[in-house]
Each structure stands twice: as structure tokens, then as C-alpha cells.
Amino acid sequence: MAENEAERQGTPQPSGEHSVAELVDALFKSNTKPDGREFSYNEIATTMRERYGRPVDPSHIGKIRAGLVKNPSRETLLMLCQFFKVPASYFFPELEIDVPDEERIRTQLREALRAAGLSPQAQAHLEGMVELLRQQRDLS
Secondary structure, X not given: OOHHHHHHHOOOOOOOOOXXXXXXXXXXXXXXXXXXXXXXXXXXXXXXXXXXXXOOOHHHHHHHHHOOOOOOOHHHHHHHHHHHOOOHHHOOHHHOOOOOHHHHHHHHHHHHHHHOOOOHHHHHHHHHHHHHHHHHHHHO
């Protein structure tokens, strides 16, 4: 998550300054359903089991969020990252790599187009259109 985006959403920055519970709570609050409601622990646990093949008890997720589980498994935190679509560096800042802004923008565009459920051909076409528009802007 980009630093300014996280600040706008009120999400704590991934660092040693925040507990795992605070980071998990921020994920729930800043990544809601389209109707604005938070995802339930049961919804997340079901997705983890179905999509990632790992059973996690819904109450365990609640205990992590409440700070009752101080050191959840790396695997559980990575699945939360996948569910909420945040980079692993959200919980593990040592995994943060310094990516140039241009490359980061392209990656975010690709991720957004994939998340929109577009065909690979449509994604490639739209990426090309965006690149042409950026080139035209740079020439003006």
C-alpha cells in the first residue's frame, strides 16, 4: 500500500510502531464491502479455506484482531494480506522493495484491471491505451 494512500485511509503504516492487532483492525476498517460493512470473520475464514486451502477458525481471526493472539503464524498473516489485497510488506516490512514510481504505477494498473475481471486481451488493450495517453501527455 502506498504511503499516501494508507494515510488517506487512516491505515497504520507497516512498521514496528504498530501491533499486529492494530494492523489487522486497520485492514478491516479500511477494506470494506461495497456497502461499507466490514467483512465478517466467518467470510474471511471461509475464503481462506476455499481459496487458499487453509482452514482458519473465524474466532482465531477475531482473537488476532483483538490482540489476544500476539504472534499469529506467518501463513495466517499472508492469507489476510491476500484476502485484503495488500502486499506482504504490510505485516513484514523487511519484504518491502524499492520500486520506481513508474513501475509501481504500471503494477497497480495491472492489478486493478485484473481485479475488474477483464479478459487478458482487454487488460492488454487498456494498458496500451493508458501508455499512449501518458506518452501524449509527456509530449505536450
